[in-house]
Amino acid sequence: MRSGLALVFLLAAVLCLSAPLCAEVSLSQETQACIECHQQIHPGIVADWQTSRMAKTTPGEGMNRPASERRISATTLPKELLDVVVGCNECHSQNQAQHKDNFEHAGFQINVVVSPSDCKVCHPVEADQYGLGKKAHARGNLTDNPVYSVLVNTIVGMRDYEGVKKVAEKPTPLTLNCTCFACHGTDVTVKGLRKVESPFGDFEVPDLSGWPNQGVGRLNPDGSRGACTVCHTRHAFSIAMARKPHTCGQCHLEPDVPTFNVYQESKHGNIFSSSHQGYDMEKVPWTPGKDFRSPTCASCHNSLLAAPDGGTTIAERTHDFGSRPWVRLFGLIYSHPQPKEGRTYIIKNKDGLTLPTAFTGEPASAFLIDAKEQEKRTTGMKRICGSCHGSAVVNGHFAKLDNSVKEADAMVKRSTLLLMGAWNDKLADKTNPFDEGIEQKWTSQWLFYANSLRFAGAMMGYDHAAFHYGWWNLSTNLQDLAEAIRLKKAVKHR
C-alpha cells in the first residue's frame, strides 16, 4: 500500500512540473488584485509569469540558498518582499518617486516600465555591473558620438536625388526606434495621459513615446539605463533563456555583428544545436562538461562557472559584458583594446575624432585598457577554455584569433588608404565619410567583412572567415573599390 502511495506522489511530482500553481504560493494582496483582472484582459502575461522562478519562490527562500547557488545578490531585502513571491506589484511599484511613468490605477500606484533600478532591489551586484558597461550606454554611444550620428543618419535617413545632387533627410524617430535604437535603446518618455477602455471600465494611463523597446541602453522614465528584459524576457525572466544563443542573436547578427551566425557554424554551435536538449540550462553555478557540453555566449562572456567539485570557481558572474574580453572586435574600423569604461563617446583619437582608433589605425590608448589588463583578461578567458581544452588547443586557437584580427585590420587599412587617396583627389567628399558609393564600399569593408573575419577567428566559424562575408568579400570589395576609384578618375564625371 505504501508503495502505491509512493507512486501517486511520484506522479503528482511529475505533474507539478507543468502546473506551476499546484503548489501553494504566497501572493501579495496587491499582486492578487492585479491578477484577478489582468488574467482576463491579457491572460498570456499571467500564464507566462506563472512559468517563472519568481512566481514560485519567495526572495526569503532564495536568500537561504548556499551563496554560490544564490540568484539574489542583495544582502538584505525589504521586509515586505521576503515572504511573497515576486509578482506584478513587487516589480511595478518600486521607486515610485523616480518613475515619471507612475500613475494611480484601480487604487494602486503603478509604474508602467520596470527598469534595472527596480530589479536592483534584489539584484544590486548585477545592476551595478551592467550600469558600468557599454550596453548600458549603448544609446548615448550612438547619439552623443558625432561620427556615429552621421553614420546613423546616413543609413536610416530618407534620401532623394535631384539631378545629380543627393538630398539627405534626418531619420524619423519611429525609424530610429525600429533600426539602431531597437537594439541600442530608445528614450522612453511620458507624453501625457491616454484613455484605455476595458471590460472593467475606462482608465487613464501614461502615454509613452519610445515604447515598446528592449534596447540594452534604453533610457527609462526613472532616469535609469538599460532593459534586463532584453535577455531575461518578460514575464518569465528565465536564466535558461538568457543563456541560450538565440537571445544574443536578437541583436548580434550578420552582416554587422555576425557573432550568432559565426557561433552557429562553429564546432561549439554544432554541439549545442545537436545536443542541447540534454543540458541543464538553469543550474547555478554552471559547470562545463557536466551541465553543458558546449559553451553558449553566456558561458564565456558572463555566467558564473564552477568546476564539478562544486567549490572551485572558474569564472565569476559578470553583467558588464565588456569586462572579460581584452580586445574589441565589435563593428568598428579597427580592432583595439577594450575601452576603459562604458561611455565610448568620450574617447578622442589623435585626430580629435570620437573614435577608438585613427583612420589609419593608431589606438586612442589613453581611453583603452593597457597591456597588463589585456594580459589579465586573456588569462581569465583561457581559464574558461581550459575547462574542456588542453593548452595546445587553447594556445593554438588564440594564435589564430590574433592573426585573424591583425590581417582583418590590415585589409581595412588598405581600403582606407585608397579612400583617403580618392578624398585627396577630390573624387569624393570627406565631409560625410559614409554617403557616397566608394565610401559605402569602404564602410562595408570594416563594418561587415573585417568584422566577420575577426569574429570567425575568435569563435571558429571558418566559413565566415573564408567565403561568408570574410576573405572573399574583403578581397573582392577591395578590388571593386580600387576599380571604382580608377573608373571615377577615367570618367571624371563628378
Place this chain on the structure above:
Amino acid sequence: MRSGLALVFLLAAVLCLSAPLCAEVSLSQETQACIECHQQIHPGIVADWQTSRMAKTTPGEGMNRPASERRISATTLPKELLDVVVGCNECHSQNQAQHKDNFEHAGFQINVVVSPSDCKVCHPVEADQYGLGKKAHARGNLTDNPVYSVLVNTIVGMRDYEGVKKVAEKPTPLTLNCTCFACHGTDVTVKGLRKVESPFGDFEVPDLSGWPNQGVGRLNPDGSRGACTVCHTRHAFSIAMARKPHTCGQCHLEPDVPTFNVYQESKHGNIFSSSHQGYDMEKVPWTPGKDFRSPTCASCHNSLLAAPDGGTTIAERTHDFGSRPWVRLFGLIYSHPQPKEGRTYIIKNKDGLTLPTAFTGEPASAFLIDAKEQEKRTTGMKRICGSCHGSAVVNGHFAKLDNSVKEADAMVKRSTLLLMGAWNDKLADKTNPFDEGIEQKWTSQWLFYANSLRFAGAMMGYDHAAFHYGWWNLSTNLQDLAEAIRLKKAVKHR
C-alpha cells in the same frame, strides 16, 4: 499487489506513446490491403502515417468531441468513414469521377494525387476558406498576370549575349517547377500510363507531369487548386508541424519574402527557439500563454485561439491566409490594402497594368479592401496581440509598423522615379522593365529591400530593418542606382 499492477499499466501507457499501433485500430479492408504490400515496398510512408492522428482516431470519434476541440468541420460524414481510421484508401479513393489520375490498381480504383477536394469530405470549412484565398490562386496569379509573367521569364529563363545584344529564352517547364512553381504550384496533368516493376509484379500507373509538387496553388488532376500537404506534410498530416515556423519557412524566406528570417531574429522567434520544447503544439483550441509562450506564424495568421477560460474565442480559425491582415506587404512594388479576393490577376491599376498599385504608388482601390474593412482587421489582430500585451505595447508596435511600411514605400518611389527618368532619357528600354542592370537594381529595391523593411517592422526583426537587406541596402542601392544612371549618361555606351 495492486500497486504493482498499476506500475505495469503506467509503463504500458508510456510505451504506447511511441508504438502507435499497440492500441487496436479499425482499418478498412481496403486500407489493410494497401498496407500489406506498401509497407514492404516503401515502408517509410506507412510508418509515417502510423504516427498520425488520422491513423489512431476514427472520424466518428472525432465528431464526438466538443465543438471547439473538433478537427473535423463536416456536420455529416459518409457512413463508411465513420468507424475506420483514415488510411490509404479513405483518402486515395474520393471523388474518383473528377480524378483524371484515377486508375485501376490491384483490384482497387486509386487516385495518385489527394487534393483539397478530397480532404474537403471531412474538412469542408477549411477547404472552402482556402479556396477563396490568394494561396489557392498562387499559380494563376503568376501565369495569368502579364506583368509577373515577364518577371518570371526574365529571372528563370536562360539568356545569352551576342556581342552587346541580349537574347532571352523562355524558361523550361522543369525549371519553372523547380523555382516559382515549386511554391506557387505546378499544373499536374496525366501524360499517359507508365509501367512500374515491383516485387508483386508489374503495374501500369498514371504518368504525371508537374509532379512531385506541393505548391500552394497547385492545379490538381481533379480540377481543384492547392495542396494541404504543403503545411500538413504527408503522411503524418500534423497540426503541430503546420503550426511550427519552419513549415512556413519552406517558401517564406529571404531575400524575397523574409518572414521566416525576420521571425527568427525577433523576440517572438527567440522565445520560440529557446523554449518551444515545452509548448503544446497539438492543442485545439490553442491558448496563448498556456499552450505556447510565443506566437508562431499560425497563431497570428490562422489558428483558432481561445482564452484560458476555455470559452472565450480570441480568433476564429481561418484557412484563408489573407483574411486577417489588413495591408499587403508581400513582394510587390508598394504595400497596399489586401485584395478583395484571391485572384490578383484580375486587378488593373490606373495605367491598365495588372498591378495593385501604379508605378508611382497609387492603389487600384476598386480591387482592394476599404478603410472600414482594414480597420476591422486591424482590431482583430490587435486582439490577438492583446492576449499577451497591454495597449501601450500594441499601439506602439502598430505605429512602428505603419511607419516602416510608409518609408519603405517612399524609398521605392524614389528609385522608381530615377528609373522612369532613365527610361525617358533612353538609357534603358521599358518594354521589359526587369531585364537591364539598372532595372534589376530597381527590382531589388522593392522585391528584397523594401520587403525586408516592411516585414521587419511588422514582426520586430530589427536587424532586417537596419542592416540585413533593410535600410542599409535601400540606401546604398538607391545610391548605386543613381550612380549607374549618371555613369550611363556620361559614357552613353548603349
Place this chain on the structure above:
Amino acid sequence: MRSGLALVFLLAAVLCLSAPLCAEVSLSQETQACIECHQQIHPGIVADWQTSRMAKTTPGEGMNRPASERRISATTLPKELLDVVVGCNECHSQNQAQHKDNFEHAGFQINVVVSPSDCKVCHPVEADQYGLGKKAHARGNLTDNPVYSVLVNTIVGMRDYEGVKKVAEKPTPLTLNCTCFACHGTDVTVKGLRKVESPFGDFEVPDLSGWPNQGVGRLNPDGSRGACTVCHTRHAFSIAMARKPHTCGQCHLEPDVPTFNVYQESKHGNIFSSSHQGYDMEKVPWTPGKDFRSPTCASCHNSLLAAPDGGTTIAERTHDFGSRPWVRLFGLIYSHPQPKEGRTYIIKNKDGLTLPTAFTGEPASAFLIDAKEQEKRTTGMKRICGSCHGSAVVNGHFAKLDNSVKEADAMVKRSTLLLMGAWNDKLADKTNPFDEGIEQKWTSQWLFYANSLRFAGAMMGYDHAAFHYGWWNLSTNLQDLAEAIRLKKAVKHR
C-alpha cells in the same frame, strides 16, 4: 513490498541515464591514472567522455552484438582492449612508433593527436573507406592542384594597390588554417617541445603547428590523413551527432557549398526541424520512417539503412562519402561524373589543367566514373528515396535535379564565353583567372550561384533555386558581367 522495490529500480534506471558512471565500468589502470589528474585540470573533457558510448561499453561487449547492430567492424581485437571501456589511454597510446607527437608523460607514452589510423584498430572498414575518398585527400586536393592553389592564394592572401597596380601576397599559414584548411585539413607537425605548468608540476609536451584543427583531410603526425572527430566530435564521439545536419553544416554552408542551407529550407529539413525530437538518432541499423521521419545528410550519404523488417538492407554503411553520388556538384565550374578516386589533383582536362572539366565544359572522362557506374549509383540512391516515396515522386524529382544541373552548367558556360572573349580582347589578364573584377564575377557564377541551383535541385530547396543565390543571381550576375565588359571596352582604362 516487491512492487515498492520495483519502483526503486525503475527510478534508479531512470537516474542512471544521466549519471553515466553509476553503473560500474571497467577502466584500464592507465585510463584511471589519466582521469585522476585531468578531471581536475580540464574536467569538461572527462565529463564529456563520460556521456559517450565508449565510456560505458567494452569492445568485448560490442563484439557480441548481432552483426547488423555492431559498431565495431574489426573481426578481432587486441586482447587488452576487450574488457575495458575505451578511455584516454586506449585511444592516445596506439601506434606509438608512427606518432611523431608521442611523448613521455607522467610515466606513460602518449600521442597528442588521435588519428584515423588509431580509430582503425576497432573500426578498420570505416577507416579504409574514408581513406579512399575525397575527404581524406581534401588538403592535397587544394595544395597539389596548381589551379586551386592560385584560387586559394587569390582569395585569402593580402593584396595591395600601388597606383593602379595590384600587389598580391602569399597567405600566411595561420590564415590558411583559419580559412580553407579549417575544413580541408592542416598539416599537423611537431615543432619541438614546450613547457606546460600545472598543479601537478611542470611538463614538457610536444609543440604542434597546424593545431587545433578538425579538417577532413588533416595530415596527422603519424602520417595518416583525416579527422574522425570532425563529425564524431571528441570526446563524446556520438553517432547521433554525426547524423545530425548541423554537423555537416560546419563546412557545407552557403555561399560556396550551400547544402546545409538548402536542406534546412527543403521539405526534408522542415520535417527534421519540426519533429526530430522524436527520432531515434542512435539506432543501428537505421530504419526510415520508424527511427526517423525525414532523412538527414547521413541517411542518404553514408548510414546503414534497413527496412523495418530488420533483415533487409536498404543501403550499406559507407565512410567514402563520394561513393553514393553519381554526379559531382560540389563547388566546381561545371558538374561532372564523380571522380574515380579521392585524389582529384591527378585529374587532367583536355587543356592540360588539373580540372575535371575544360573551361568550356567537356569532362576529363578518363578520370571520372563511367555511365554504367553512374547508373548503378543512381539506382542505389533511388532505392533510398523509395523507402518513403513511390516511383512517381522519385522519377519526377530526378528529372528536376538533372534539369537544374544542366541549366546551371549552361548559365556558367555563357559567362565563361563572355570572359574568354574579354581575355582575347585584352580586357583582362588570363594568367591568374581569379583576381580581376570581371573574373571574380565569373568565379561567383559557378562557385556560388550555379552551385546553389545545383544543390537546390538535388535537395528540394527551391528558394535557393529561385532567389537565394540561384537563378536571380545567375541572371543578374551574367548581365552585370556583360555590362562590365562592355564598359571596359568603352572606357579602355586599363
